[in-house]
Amino acid sequence: MDALTAARWQMEVSLSFHMIFAAVGMAMPFMMLMAEGRWLRTGDPAALQLAKTWAKVTAVLFAIGAISGTALSFELGLLWPTFMVFAGPMIGLAFALEAYAFFIEAIFLGLYLYGWDRLRPSVHWLCGWPVALSGTASGILVVSANGWMQGPVGFTLGPDGMPTEVDPLAALFNPAWGLMATHSTLSTYQAVGFAAAGTYARALLRRGRPERGAYNRLAVTIALMLGGSTALIQPLVGDLLARRAHEAQPAKLAAMEAQFRTERGAPLRIGGWPDPESMQTSWVIEIPSGLSLLATQDPQGEVLGLEAFPRDEWPETRVVHPAFQVMVGAGFTMLGVAVWYWLARWRDHRHGLDWTRRGWLLRALIISGPLGFIALEAGWIVTEVGRQPWVVYGVMRTRDAVTPVTAVGASLAGFAVLYGALAITLVWLLSRLAASEQEPASGEYGARHAPL
Template sequence: MSLPEVLLQVVAAEEPAGLFPARLQMAFSLGWHIVLACFGVGFPAMIFTMHWRGIYRDDADALVLAQRWAKVSAVLFAVGAVSGTVLSFEMGLLWPGLMGPFGDVLGLPFAFEGLAFFTEAIFLGIYLYGWGRMPPERHLLTILPMAVAGLVGTFCVVSVNAWMNVPAGFRIVDGEVVDINPWRAMFNDLAFLQFLHMWVAAFMVVGFLAAGVYAVGMLRGRRDALHRKGFIVPFTFGSVAAFVQPFVGHFLGGGLADRQPAKLAAFELSTTTEAPAPLRLGGLLIDGEAKWSIDIPYIGSLIARNSFDAPVPGLDTVPVADQPPVNITHLSFQLMVGIGFLLMLVVLVYWIARWRGKDLLGTSWFLRAVAVAGPLAVIAVEAGWTATEVGRQPWVVYGVLRTADAADSNGWLWWLLGATFLLYAAMTVAATVVIRSMTRRWRSGSLDLPSPYGPQLRERDTQREVERP
């Protein structure tokens, strides 16, 4: 037997059978669900803005948009509820080595996230049902619990991920988890900054996606006041988020050299410790060397350590067994940052042109740029989470529990992966069909879907019987 075959058998023996399908399923499920979660965070604020304008500025178009966005939000919320439920089961099924010993540590944020979910669902229903049934000001206020619940739920979930990066709130004695402090685990050192990073990213995704929908409508000739309002409000939210996000990201990564030097080395494609360190644009790690990158002197130290000559740790300081997949981590991080700067450029061009009195909503090239900005924002969020999660490997709880030790040993998880894929594909098709059906009715001038039964239909049939000769 050759040496490569022996090594392959050793690796296969060390890794549980469920590790690879568990990784694939979590990546697929989280990558799909995170986009829906963004709408739960960003959409309520935009709906509130439109509804407020409709009431206090006597703007009928704004009220129409608020009602339409709420209906779209309800569809996305329903689909997100299913995918979120799947994720809650996956945590226990796929990662028993994590949830078994650390379930009591992580139980508090998951419990609060469940309460936030039900609160958001209740007030979304009240808001949808309240049109024409509640005083305008009171109806407007029902959006606020939705927005707060979205924030709380997002914080709870992100705090768990932050805990995986900086574990706290427990001790391990003789292999047992003791002295559990769930509040300390939930409010760990990274919880607020990582939540802020995700919160701002959610407004980028929803802002640019929603603005892109109306940009496409204007490209097709629908340049009425409703489309212009539908563009400007979400684009404004996305603009603010696009400018704030680089600063939040910089503060979040400030202590990475001390917390997770291997992740920082992968981000910067740093093979050896350098002082000062360059900023490497592009490039790949091949045979232990960084190749095909564009190096900008000093900037790597400035970004990573806030100094032109501070050292940036290299992969040579990290044992090989503790190093993450470098190329995936590096390219994902650079893709996130690169798209972020592109979105800033689009925003800057628009607002400078508007300040100078030029209306870019009448130009096709700008509308096409905004139409592309939405999908790019989604890619940036996916790339950011990929960099964060892959860069933490081989640890699921950094420095405490390896991912391989947390996985299940059953090969049947491949069947679960297939079933999850089919379920998510069906939900994607269903949501797309429903939303497209709603938009077609709105374009035709119909606000509500005709009901197949009810008093109005009965009255119409009775009138036809009277008129029949």
């Protein structure tokens, strides 16, 4: 395996691993706060236990997010030193601000996790807010760096190929940032909300321990307050982003939509397998003029196809198009399930019925459980593979940024094994945690504070 391929794979492994935990670190604290807030208001013991369980899950997953994020900040240079020498002065400010936010998050998470017995309940709850807010802030800030890679601004290219007249604030507030950050922040809430809802819907469906009903029900309610509401807004933001791609990164849009030819009245292609050689997409459902309408608000609007770009500047549409289909499909499924859930809650509330008796709704929630994370990962694949062959769009090619170190395959293998082992361990640990929390309440959380 050549260094470029290995480096790209190592980045892919590291990023897709980190995304999951970054998302949890952004979204889970809000759910934890909603649960603890309910306990403070109503004294509901199920709410307190839920807050404590979610705090524990946050503790473990935040730590994995922190270490994999540390790895990424090193790997940017380890794998792409030329890119970082070029881009560091522009994207560094976003990372620096993110570091402050992350610092605040880590400090208050320490207070929150270990402060149950040391802080007054209201102070403890307030300590959760900096965790949630700075978690989201750090996610938003770091996306600025990625936005800059999609639409680099804030410099002029010098004769030696290095940036001059650097304006780090212009780079920070790059035009791609706002929409991307909105989309990615919502995606984390959606992913974590649906994953949690699916987990507790499974417990509700089993009905193994009826005394846990209130607990599981509250969990689904809170999870879908976060995940369900974002599922409604997300398609609108996604639409705006696709329009932006039409203007700013037309090659990416063409790869997303398997649009080989430049045409007016371009159809929206659903599914299908694009073939760059024949420039045909097989097994596809086409909605006439759909893409032109979405991208240009005009059914006869012109959409650039991949043919408008040199062959060596085509993103790999066989990755980007399917990933885009997966993301959109998952998004609309979650939207449907969220609407179903709220209609069911509303109807059952009016008729005094118990919504948790609806087995099919619970099954739909279980099936939707992983969809948010699948959509999140697929969306980042669209963003990142869709930007290729550029690492800095239009300015620096990925192959020119890669490290001169030759044995990148070895570090890739090492990281794949490391993250694979961590993932397996985590799945096991979380399933043990889930199993133990469905057992009768024994104050097991308090066990950690037993006299030492």
